[in-house]
Amino acid sequence: MLTSQRKQLILEALKRDGQVIARTLSVEFDVSEDTIRRDLRELAAEGQLQRVHGGALPASPAAVDFAGRERIESASKAEIGRAAAGMITRGQIAFIDGGTTAVQLARHLPRDLRATIVTHSPSVAVELAEHAELEVIMIGGRLFRHSMVNVGAAAIESLSHIRADFYFMGVTGVHPQAGLSTGDMEEAYVKRALVERAAETVVLASAEKLNAASAYKIADVSAASTIVVERNTPEMLTKPFEALGITILRA
Template sequence: MISCSFVQYQEKTCKPMLTSQRKQTILQLLAQDGQVLAAPLAATFGVSEDTIRRDLRELAAEGLLQRVHGGALPASSAVASFSERRALESTGKRAIGIAAASMIAPGQIVIIDGGTTSAELVKHIPRSLAATVVTHSPTVAVALVDHPSIDVIMIGGRLYKHSIVNVGAAAIEAMSHIHADIYFMGVTGVHPTAGLSTGDLEEAYVKRALAARAAETVVLASMDKLNAASAYSIGDVTLAQTIVVERETDTALTDALEAAGVSVVRA
């Protein structure tokens, strides 16, 4: 088989190549364009769509992309365990946490999601703040023990260990009695067309239910989560009114979100 370069692919003069070379080119295109479609890839490589779908399946199995109907999107990198992710220092997540904490007003009822960015948010809530925090995260609840004026309401359920949050039918039933001012949502993927996503089906249900119980949903999204997707959809990006990102985030990653009507706050 004759191989070809990435430039040849772009110029549509690419000839058949080895599977490994084809996969590498697919990943290059995915990084460049933010998505790939099976039918155009098959036509350009001169192979069947079944061959391309097999390539995408194998790349997805390696965690290198997220398959969607008709093609693939960049995969979220937020797949490590909670302890591993928490051990990684991130000035970006810290800045997002500080910005989010400043959005909480005295007297509000606030829902705080689980995850490492939410943990940064809780660190920066003033000890003098008087508010009610509703959470399905044991980590968040324990972190607020020393805040004398914050009333903590803990939502129970089955513990999803990746994010250390409670999920399941019991959690969703408990949420139905809440009317919150603001919900700080953690996600593993934010994509203008694939929407908000996460890596667990039950967690996706819980996040969607929480968003329905708040007047405003604010998504906390470090750069590794932007223009990426995970297996389970929470909802369209417009499920959030605001997305908090790192200050240095490329505008190419946020323009489409703002075009959809979502407010972008740079921390």
């Protein structure tokens, strides 16, 4: 069997089963585990999968920068944002993450809502500039341009002084075993700090992020009390999370 054929079969197994195990593949293809590990390394370098101990998981396709993501699936992101915005009520304090779906959340907050929004996203802060009843607290730090959020020690230190009712989290991967993940280490640290300072974490996740993984883990999936998904997201993608006691809110 040609290497290209074997790689294609690995990707098909990954899509079908949601994960692959190197030892199982070596038996199935009658090759060494070293050969399978090399295949997995090469596929990971191409962004086709995310390697984990003993095998691989589907890679999140959410690697496009902020400007590129703004042009993709805007309708579904708007629906997720609208549903999440409806969870914030008068007098509450909410962390809103960075990312294009978070901007949609901010865009759908009622103009007469009296609440406090804390964000490390300049894009979210600008979106809320005309909401006169909202108190908007901007967390500073180094600007991570890919996601248009502030990161670093200064951001984490600022967050340590705030307690919120909700944290609306953006991710690139949501997986029952691999947890909540993202593609940048510093961004993961800030998201972890936000989880720790919020009473409840709500994950905003379009379908392609479910059962996928990125390189940097934020927290176990159990850190999320609710996952907001598109209305037509297949049940096979959401059932593993419902089995863990996580609420699935269909936008």
